[in-house]
Structures are given as C-alpha cells and as structure tokens.
Amino acid sequence: MMEEERKGFPSACPAPSAGREHILLAHGGGGRLMSSLVEKLFLPVFGSRQLGARHDGAVVEAGGRLLAFTTDSYVVRPLFFPGGDIGKLAVNGTANDLAMCGAKPLYISAAFILEEGLPIETLSKVVSSMQEAASAAGVSIVTGDTKVVDKGKGDGMFVNTAGIGVIEHALSIEPASIQPGDAILLSGDIGRHGTAIMAVREGLQFESTIESDCACVAGLVGELLEAGVEIHCMRDLTRGGLGCALVEIAETAKRGIKIEEASIPVAEEVRGACEMLGLDAIYVANEGRFIAFVPEKDSAKALDIMRAHPLGRSASKIGKVAEGSAGLVTLKSAVGTSRIIDMPSGEQLPRIC
Amino acid sequence: MKFIDEYRDGEAARRLAGEIRRITSRQWSIMEVCGGQTHSIVKFGIDQLLPHHINLIHGPGCPVCVTPLETIDKAIEIASRQNVIFCSFGDMLRVPGTSQDLFSVKAKGGDVRIVYSPLDAVKIAKENPGKEVVFFAVGFETTAPANAAAVFQASQEGLKNFSLLVSHALVPPAMEAILSSPNSRVQGFLAAGHVCAVMGYAEYEPIAQKHKVPIVVTGFEPLDILEGIYMCVKQLEEGRAEVENQYARAVRRGGNRHAQELMRRVFCIVHRKWRGVGSIPASGLGLAEEYSAYDAEKRFGLASKSAEEHPECISGLVLQGIRKPFECPQFGKRCTPETPLGATMVSSEGACAAYFRYRFMKQKAEAAESLDGKRG
Numbered sequence A: 001m002m003e004e005e006r007k008g009f010p011s012a013c014p015a016p017s018a019g020r021e022h023i024l025l026a027h028g029g030g031g032r033l034m035s036s037l038v039e040k041l042f043l044p045v046f047g048s049r050q051l052g053a054r055h056d057g058a059v060v061e062a063g064g065r066l067l068a069f070t071t072d073s074y075v076v077r078p079l080f081f082p083g084g085d086i087g088k089l090a091v092n093g094t095a096n097d098l099a100m101c102g103a104k105p106l107y108i109s110a111a112f113i114l115e116e117g118l119p120i121e122t123l124s125k126v127v128s129s130m131q132e133a134a135s136a137a138g139v140s141i142v143t144g145d146t147k148v149v150d151k152g153k154g155d156g157m158f159v160n161t162a163g164i165g166v167i168e169h170a171l172s173i174e175p176a177s178i179q180p181g182d183a184i185l186l187s188g189d190i191g192r193h194g195t196a197i198m199a200v201r202e203g204l205q206f207e208s209t210i211e212s213d214c215a216c217v218a219g220l221v222g223e224l225l226e227a228g229v230e231i232h233c234m235r236d237l238t239r240g241g242l243g244c245a246l247v248e249i250a251e252t253a254k255r256g257i258k259i260e261e262a263s264i265p266v267a268e269e270v271r272g273a274c275e276m277l278g279l280d281a282i283y284v285a286n287e288g289r290f291i292a293f294v295p296e297k298d299s300a301k302a303l304d305i306m307r308a309h310p311l312g313r314s315a316s317k318i319g320k321v322a323e324g325s326a327g328l329v330t331l332k333s334a335v336g337t338s339r340i341i342d343m344p345s346g347e348q349l350p351r352i353c
Numbered sequence B: 001m002k003f004i005d006e007y008r009d010g011e012a013a014r015r016l017a018g019e020i021r022r023i024t025s026r027q028w029s030i031m032e033v034c035g036g037q038t039h040s041i042v043k044f045g046i047d048q049l050l051p052h053h054i055n056l057i058h059g060p061g062c063p064v065c066v067t068p069l070e071t072i073d074k075a076i077e078i079a080s081r082q083n084v085i086f087c088s089f090g091d092m093l094r095v096p097g098t099s100q101d102l103f104s105v106k107a108k109g110g111d112v113r114i115v116y117s118p119l120d121a122v123k124i125a126k127e128n129p130g131k132e133v134v135f136f137a138v139g140f141e142t143t144a145p146a147n148a149a150a151v152f153q154a155s156q157e158g159l160k161n162f163s164l165l166v167s168h169a170l171v172p173p174a175m176e177a178i179l180s181s182p183n184s185r186v187q188g189f190l191a192a193g194h195v196c197a198v199m200g201y202a203e204y205e206p207i208a209q210k211h212k213v214p215i216v217v218t219g220f221e222p223l224d225i226l227e228g229i230y231m232c233v234k235q236l237e238e239g240r241a242e243v244e245n246q247y248a249r250a251v252r253r254g255g256n257r258h259a260q261e262l263m264r265r266v267f268c269i270v271h272r273k274w275r276g277v278g279s280i281p282a283s284g285l286g287l288a289e290e291y292s293a294y295d296a297e298k299r300f301g302l303a304s305k306s307a308e309e310h311p312e313c314i315s316g317l318v319l320q321g322i323r324k325p326f327e328c329p330q331f332g333k334r335c336t337p338e339t340p341l342g343a344t345m346v347s348s349e350g351a352c353a354a355y356f357r358y359r360f361m362k363q364k365a366e367a368a369e370s371l372d373g374k375r376g
Helices: A002-007 A032-046 A086-100 A120-137 A192-201 A218-226 A241-253 A268-277 A296-308 B010-023 B035-043 B069-079 B102-107 B118-127 B144-156 B171-180 B193-199 B202-211 B222-238 B257-266 B289-294 B315-319 B351-375
Strands: A058-062 A065-074 A104-115 A140-149 A157-166 A183-186 A233-236 A256-260 A290-294 A316-322 A329-332 A338-341 B028-034 B054-061 B084-088 B111-114 B132-139 B162-169 B188-192 B215-218 B243-245 B267-274 B278-287
Touching: A065 A086, A086 A104, A086 A120, A086 A157, A086 A218, A086 A233, A086 A290, A104 A120, A104 A218, A120 A140, A120 A157, A183 A296, A192 A268, A218 A296, A233 A241, A241 A256, A241 A290, A241 A329, A241 A338, A290 A296, A296 A316, B010 B222, B028 B035, B028 B171, B028 B193, B028 B222, B035 B054, B035 B188, B035 B222, B035 B351, B054 B171, B054 B222, B054 B315, B069 B084, B069 B102, B069 B132, B069 B162, B084 B102, B084 B118, B102 B111, B118 B132, B118 B144, B118 B162, B132 B144, B144 B162, B144 B257, B144 B289, B162 B267, B162 B289, B171 B188, B171 B202, B171 B278, B188 B193, B188 B222, B193 B215, B193 B257, B202 B215, B202 B243, B215 B222, B257 B267, B278 B289, B315 B351
Parallel strands: A104 A140, A256 A329, B028 B054, B028 B188, B084 B111, B084 B132, B132 B162, B188 B215, B215 B243
Antiparallel strands: A058 A065, A065 A157, A104 A157, A183 A290, A183 A316, A233 A290, A256 A316, A329 A338, B162 B278, B267 B278
16 A cells, blocks of 8 residues: 555655665554554465464464463663563563463573673573573473574574463453453553663663563463453553553454543653653553453452552553444543544654753 | 642643633634644643634644754765764654655664764764764754753864754744734744743743734643633733743743853854745754854755655645644545654644644544444
8 A cells, every 4th residue: 555655656755655665663663563564564474363363472272272372572772671681571571472362371482692792691690580580470491592693783682482371261362352341450550661771771860760560460360360350351561552552452353442541550750751751651661561351340350359469559440442343542631631542653752842 | 740740630720721711702813832732732632621712723833843854854864874873852763854764764774863862962972983973953942052062062072073963943033924924813822831941031022012912931731731821812802912921930031041141152043944834034043153063064065955845735834823734635644644744744743743643533433433323
C-alpha cells in the first residue's frame, strides 16, 4: 500500500517515504511501525494460526498436551541498570511471555551473541544473574548457544531466550476471548523500567534512583489460575507500555476499551521523570507488570490475590471492555474529559521544550 | 505530584469552565500561541469543557512545525557527511525534508544522536576531537539561552569542532504578522508561558495596544489554560486589551535577565522563514558576527536551495489559524502521522498530529459505534 501511495507523490513531496526502504529504529519500538512490519511482512509469509493470534507466545499441542512456546531477544544498553541487568531481563521476560499465555514456565534456552573484547567477568555476572532469576522463577535453563562477533559489530552482548511452559487449564487466554463488560486489572504502577533505563543511559539524575520493575510474574499468574479466576486475556506491558498493549488487544479483538487515567498508578519519581522528558507514562516500558481481562464477577477476587502478592501490591482496576466493535481505547482524563489512546509510530521522542 | 496535581484537578477545572461560560456573552476566537499549550488542550480535552462560542485557534508556536523545509534539508545534508556527529532534540528526527528525514539518514549509517541539552553536544565534541559535531539549534526564545550557552562554552574552551545549525524563531514578530494578515480571525492571545519566562512580557504591551487585542501570558497545565482563557474572555467582554500574566509562578515582567544577556551576546536578530507561513522580518536569531565561526552553514559551505512544500498540504493556513486541521481534504486520508504530508502532522505539538491522535480516531469510533447500533 505504501508503494502505491508513494507513486502518486511528486518528487518534492516531503513525506518521509524514503525511510521505509530501510529498517528504522522505530520499527523495533513496539508501536505502529512495528505492528505494520508484523502484519505486512511477517504474517503473510509465515501465516501460522498461532502468529495470527497476536499473543505474547504461541500455544501449541504436543503429545496431547498444550504447551506455550515463545522467544525474545534482549539488546538493552547499559547491560547493568538499577533493578536488574540483561540476564535477569532475558529470563524474566521470556518466563513472563509464557505466563501471559496462562502457562507454567518450565524450560528456557539461552543464546549469547558476544562482542569481541567483552570482559569475561561481565559475561560471568550476567550468567549468574540469569541462574538466580531462573531459580526464582522456577525454570531451568536447559540449552544454549554462543557466538562471537567482531569488535564494533555488537553492543557488548545480546541475549536471546526461548521458553516452553505447560498449560494446565481449559481457558483460551488470548485477545479474541475478551468480552464486553470484562474488568481490566493492572498488576502495579507503570513506567519504572523505561524511565530507569533512560535515566542511566542519558545520565539524568533524580532525587531518588528509579529502579526497573524487572521481575517474573508467573507465580502471581499461577495463583490467579489456581483460585479459578476466569482469565480471558493477559499481556505484559513491555515495549510500548500499557498504551500499546491495550490498543493491540482492542484491535485484535475488535472490541472497545475504556480506561480511567486516575486509576492508573504511576510512582511520583516516574511521573516526575516523564513530565521532565515530555513522555507519556502509559507508553513507557515495564518488565514486571501485566494487565488481565477478567469477567466482572471475578474482578474483586482477582484484585485481592494480586494485592496480597509482593509483585501486585498496587494493583488496580483501570477500566473495562466496552460494547461496540470499534477496536478503540478511550481514556477518561484526570479533568474528566475523554481522549483516544493510539499507538505511537515508534518510540516516544523527548520533546524540544 | 506536587506542583502538577494542583493544576489538573477535575473539580477546579469544571468550576473554571463554568465561570468562563458565565461571563461569555458572544463568539470569541482566541489563539494559544504555543504548541505545548495545543498539546495540553487536546490531550486533556480542555476544549470539551468550554462553551461552544469560544473558538480556540492553534498558533504557530511549534518549533518542529515552523522550521523551514530548506533547513531540514541542510540538516540532512550535514548529517549524511562522513566525519560528522549530528546532534538534535528527538522530535526533529521524524520531520520530513524534501526526500527523507534524519531517522533515515541514521538508518543509512549517519551518526545522528538524540541529546537532551545542547551542552551534551558540546561534551560529545570534546570527547571526539577528530569529528565535526553539529547541534541542530531549533526552537523559540525558550531554547535559545541554552543554545547560546553551548556556543559560549565552546568558545571559552576553544573547541574548534563544534557548530550550530541555527533555526531560531521569535514569537512576538509572528504574532504581529498574524494580526496584520487581512484573514486574521484572532481576537485574543494566550502567550507562551515558557517563552515569557525567558523574555518577560513587556514586549507584548505595544502589540496589545496597537492591535487592541488582550494577551494573557499562560502556562501549560489544564487549570493554567482554563484560567488564561477566563482572563482573556473577561478582557474581551469588558472591552479591554491589556497584557496580563496568568503564569506568575514562573514569569516576571522583565523575564530572565541573565538568559537574555547571553542570547544578545551570542545571537543577532535576522530575517526568518517560517515553514508554511513565509518570511517574517526580524523574526529569527542567527549567530552574531563574533561567533560566526560556530555557524554550521558557513563551516560546511551550504548554499541555500529553495524547496517546495507538498502542494496539498495546508499547514500554513493551519499555523495561521485560518483553517482547522480537519478542514484539510487530506487530513486522516493521505496525511497521517505515519505518512505526513507536512510538519504539523509530525510533531506531537503539531496541531494536525494532536487532532489526529486525540480526535480523528474518536470520530471514527463514534461513526463505527453508531453503525453498530443501526446494525444491532
């Protein structure tokens, strides 16, 4: 479609079409550009039913059992940041993706792409941290791979993890399962990971250090399932944050979503950082937060379970699934007016003034 | 959060909106000058709280939107060169030039970096003595002092590999130009609070007198904007045309003297082209003779080429408040934030992007929902 549109433009057209011939950083930002890459390039070619479900992982059958299967690559800079490091992130991120399919994470792979010159000590620290995170998440790292690239061809190290988990319930946890009237529960305050990373990366100093929320939420999800909460869909709020997660689910399910700004917890220091940088916290990345869509009848019970868990203390109900098939997310603002939550093109850019 | 929540209180907002409704007896058109205010108005839905006969016109105060196409092309040309580290504020990277944007230059291997302060670019210059480091100095009076400080620091330290691509614009001449246009519908202004924090507001007094328009220096939070509108409407209803200061917690009549002195030392006032609006005399800042060695255009010997805007883009009319974004035939059709025809659709402060993000989608939703209702 883009090609067709471009042909119609005169040569002086200022539309940034030339950039679309190359991958831009924004294609990896979790926003509209990435979504269109998935829809227009990957899906038509790979075309499996599981990919089409647009979920955090795939649900597959093997030997009569339902398994969840997922993979994710980690390219975070710096490798170590307040609240975590690339290793902890890689284990928790993959375990969380499995948990979002309603699976109990079991096995994880670890693949390393190392840049020539990386201190062995750095690698050793990352590996220890991965094992620590795996023990805490109750998963085993069972296979792996190591490659080394020339100096300058990698950012210290990149880590890929894939994971397998087992599904022990009969629910279909995916965007298509959400129903009008479903309550949307958020497991905790948002925006910590993204602002923590940005603060270290850019040398921004705040009164208190903002720590990443990097953690494995599989235990908490397990408790919800064990208690019989009828979960319709879950999504962890990584790249693109709460905003992109809601838009993706609304668009996939073709349902409307209504949320209330006042009910979304954001820590003081994160709000301060976002105000300063001109960022909207609802699009900032998290690594230990998720949303769950549950029937209204189960929402009080689910909230109690979340709040009793160390990772869900500030959990709240932020909104509900609306009637209608518009696939749009509407936010009621603090001053009582409403606006649409859309997916940004790529990552948010700090404003000029 | 302290100093934020107080200005976003829903109850107080509704009370102020009620006061505005109470004192408004007829149709008034008020322009908020600054893109930051436009962003707040649309983000918080402030216009939804106002009576129908208050018409808000979105002004030209978005630095991303008014930077001329030619300057973007120059930035792209410099950034594409070997041996250059090109530093810019983040939101300039997505602005379309004639054939590409700075993000594309980066994708093709150009060293384009997002910085948060021009002083970061000075630091990069110090750390990379073998490279030419260029900072894209855009913005209004708000960003000018920091950019002046960067040049001043570079000259104090004798840095030879640092320069600025300058495209600074000044707000009062643009307000004059808008008021002098025969098409102008503006009856009152909300002046840009942060610009006035630097410059003060004495320079707006002759404009208010000459054109008989009230000008209210206004902040950026919902209650600031509502109070600014209230003060402006009150003046209009009472037939007054004065400069008043709503944003007194940040703005003094004389402004920030230190910042002004630094600006005067490093910059001089120049003719300036505003994207979509045209040339406005004495409406920009360029490097003063004494600091011309830091002028990237001179250093890289760039010739001025004129560039044509997309013929279908009406951003000029939008920036002057003559048209609303949705009055453009291409709005939301060929022109979207992913495929912008003009700069006002790019920046988060651009009127078109703000309308698209928060409004257009909603209209689509309502249309779809009413269709659902009919089907049901």
